[in-house]
Amino acid sequence: MSKSQGKKIAPIPMSSNLGVVELIDTYFTAYNSARLREACQLLSRDVFIPGVTVGVSLSGAMTPAGFGVSALAPLIRNGFIDWMISTGANLYHDMHYGLGFELFAGSPFLDDVKLRQEGTIRIYDIIFGYDVLLETDAFIRKILQAEPFQKRMGTAEFHYLLGKYVREVEKQLGVENSCLLATAYECGVPIYTSSPGDSSIGMNVAALALEGSQLVLDPAIDVNETAAIAYAAREGEGKSAAVIIGGGSPKNFLLQTQPQIHEVLGLEERGHDYFIQFTDARPDTGGLSGATPSEAVSWGKIDPDELPNTIVCYTDSTIALPLVTAYTLNQCPPRPLKRLYDQRPALLETLQRDYLAAKANPVVSAGGTEEVATYPCGTPIRK
Template sequence: MDQNKHNYWEGKTISPIALDEKMTITQLVDDVFDGMGYNSKRLAEACHLFKSMLDENSTVCLTLAGAMTPVGMGGGIIKMIEKGFVDWIVTTGANTYHDLHFAYKLPVHQGDQCADDNDLAEHDVVRIYDVYIDMQRTLIAQDKIIQTLTSKAVEDNKFPEKFSTAYYYKTLGEGVLETAKNPERSFIASASKNKVPVFVPGFADSSIGMGTSYLPILANEKSGSFDLDPKDFVDPSPTMDVLESAAIVHDSMIHNIPRGVLEVGGGVPKNFLQQTGPMISQIIGMECPGENYVIQVTVDRPDTGGLSGATINEGKSWGKIPKAGEGNVIPYLDATVGVPIIFAYALENCKPRKHKKLGERLPEITRELIKAARLNV
């Protein structure tokens, strides 16, 4: 039998890795990881795919699950925003909330994952695995800052009758830029400055959601009323989130711009981004192939049915990707290890891109989506 019939041997020959004390990130990825197997090979593929997204000027979305900012991931996100490598973001409320600690120099420290949590609680120390956050000096202080900035935006009539979470975070970011000691350390501030929309579809499931929900109570305390006044609510609309995110994808489609996504973990941010294709095709009825390129960095298993572990190829049946097995890769790695390497590889190998400024274009492109949808009825 001809052993080359199926091209089994077309892959690189594996050799013992050659490390060098002066290696760059690019050399580590291209000369070491790319010649290995397992998740080192997948990580190299992810680095190369992210570079391809940027080189083709794709509209790139970053989805961010869990709580990555307390361990400092926000610094890498800021750099990706500044270089024009990320055009829009979908994340959890936790990441936006903890991101702001650094702008206001509120205490966040390395800790011990084996600590006595009863003892920590007695000393007002909040633990996120091996990260310590001060209840009073950080969390309570942050809550008051968010409430103050949001209340001022309400007083200044900055919120329209209906608005998305992207609009809320644009407004909050403007407040951070004006009041924080170190706004350059906040990705929310950087996103606002560079017109990168930040969607938080689980807005209510966060300390920011809790803090803004308290504002009507504070307003009624001043008035002496026990009935909440709708004008005091700061209530981002899920409908606007769905329409504006779909509009970003639709805008890329009509201008023949490729679309790519780097998914950090899974959860709601992953699904919210990936539902944009089905929103356009399944609900509106216009053809949409989904995302051209997808990278997911996760440690979750696919066989339990949880979305965080769902393979990208599974999304083909939903219309979330054009073709299974092409243009996507999943390195099964801790995101705090894999994502900084992907970011660093891009910084070494890609030129800065012109900002797409999708944030300021959201009203216009949403109207275009609605117009196209009505013509399709």
């Protein structure tokens, strides 16, 4: 066998003082442990460096388990996450920690009928009081009545304002470690939700609408802002990375930025440069959660020249995320914060300008004399 096809596995007995970097680099030798090692090395070597804009999608019940505070917030503060797409549920349960409420490690085998009678909520093996939901709802309902919320807005602005209020509560309560929303607010990291009505946060927004609230969460704003972020990531020698925790709607919302740019707006066709996903979903069922990077190439979501920079690790995200965070915090120097939240208006203006210019100026052939047929958006029609 040619040695160029692989690296020799040379097992070494583990020591009692093994660190996380040595553990992953030396002992994650095959199968999905090797994919996790490759993801950690790719992130620390090529992704978490200057010049790469990193978008992270988050699905699955990660924040109830505390990973918003313990893993994602440190990555944000060290400049490794520039923007995010999250389920509303993750942001809702993240707020419990910012508001000082308690969640507990329990058992997945408890009697759920008894739990309901006792007013206890269960998320697999996490349990907490029903009053945690009611108190969180009450907090949301109260602050959403404030004047800054009485308008149409995208979810990045909405979550920025939420994070601002949660951060104030953290200060009043003396919360030692900020939750994900409060950290993103302080660091200027925009967080979007692809389905804003699909969570308790959206349910409370809807309830206030029945009382005459003027708050409207507009998904069109989110689609354009996220496309503008992805479009700007390529300025100069810049690159765009998609780091996917789980799958679902947040994964698609992160990846669809590229088809939005070339398929709908008729601008450059390239795709994200890096694709790293941690998932337990299979690809053969046809669902988006398990769709592979090579399949994403056919949609223009991933740059075909960058397939070597794509990794899918089939594992539980609650195993992968803390290991990845510990590894990269150890290996990577902090990056300056991009504060993309503050740049949204300028990025959107650039996208709109280039889109309208592309529509107004028909594409011509290489000789410069024959016009090429285009779709209404300006994308050339391929024969």
